[in-house]
Amino acid sequence: MPQILNNALDAVGNTPLIRLDKVAKLHGLKCNLLGKVEFMSAGGSVKDRIAKMMIEKAEEDGRLIPGKSVVIEPTSGNTGIGLAMACAIKGYSVIITLPNKMSLEKEAALRALGAEVVRTPTEATWDSPESHIGVARKLQKEIPYGIILDQYGNVNNPLAHELTTGPEIIEAVQSTPSTATRLSSRKVDAIVCGAGTGGTISGISTAVKKTHNKDCIVVGVDPEGSILALPSSLNTKNKGTAYVVEGIGYDFIPDVLSRDPAAIDEWIKTNDKEAFNAVQVLMRNEGLLVGGSSGSALSGTLKWLKSRKDIAETPGLNVVVVLPDGIRNYMSKEWFLNQALHGEPAPLAHTIAKVLQKRISNGIERQ
Secondary structure (H helix, E strand, C coil): CCCCCCCHHHHCCCCCEEECHHHHHHCCCCCEEEEEEHHHCCCCECHHHHHHHHHHHHHHCCCCCCCCCEEEEECCCHHHHHHHHHHHHHCCEEEEEEECCCCHHHHHHHHHCCCEEEEECCCCCCCCCCCHHHHHHHHHHHCCCEEECCCCCCCHHHHHHHHHHHHHHHHHHHHCCCCCCCCCCCCCCEEEEECCCCHHHHHHHHHHHHHCCCCCEEEEEEEECECCCCCHHHHCCCCCCCCCCCCCCCCCCCCCCCCCCCCCCEEEEECHHHHHHHHHHHHHHHCCCECHHHHHHHHHHHHHHHHCHHHHCCCCCEEEEEECEEHHHHCCCHHHHHHHHCCCCCHHHHHHHHHHHHHHHHHHHHC
């Protein structure tokens, strides 16, 4: 039941599962295509969940000391925003180390929440002293009461999704009845999710396979240039190539990413063009203001379904795609501005131009 919340952390998670019927129709899919829309969480992304749990567990363990601890975290941005939100509420100082390629909007949001932001070279490898991880470790050593919660190795990262995101998806699917016009297996039959730290996909997989449907197919999406996908041969082409999409992919394997083949059944590689085209499809057809990694997840889903006609063409099967964040953090990025402001004019734009030109001409004639 609706009730007054104590603070913004109580508004983390509980995001909707939304039918992507128009996208499904565009691609001739007969299965149910469902989007888990994470930008509707309080801090604007799926990472709110792990930020909240990492902070709360560190408090329970006595690792965070009120009035003294300084939270330091290397991040691509969204985890930092979640942590900065939590620290603003709880009264901790926070420092975020952020690669240069990450958007200005992320830095602005972090600073607005009271965080200090340190930018690091995008090209620095993860184990370099100049990387966002290396700089965070240096700061932690030098700053009294500095603590790195470490989303890459913190068990509370996947646990947050095992305890919240996964069960939310299961509950939404099970509680929605199957009807003559909207058939449903009442099961989560497949989940597609991008991988950054890997906590999201690993935690959701555990929740769904252990408590709901052991036969659920879990598909990981990894950008070209990253090395997370299995088998590793998938990463050979374009290995080390720079990619624009933010928040997914890495040049190392985070500890929280499960390498158990039973946890993540298949991997799909995507590129920037596919991701950003999918963002536009979601915006124009479903009205969802999602970010680039959501486009990666959707493009990966569509690519995978092309190879799985048995799923794509079966009415009632439920395919869930996790949409990690919104467009708020990317509105100054070149890829988005090109789409939003410099794309091909729509037919209606030509109609408007004709109407306005006629109005101008009529005005001149009257004079």
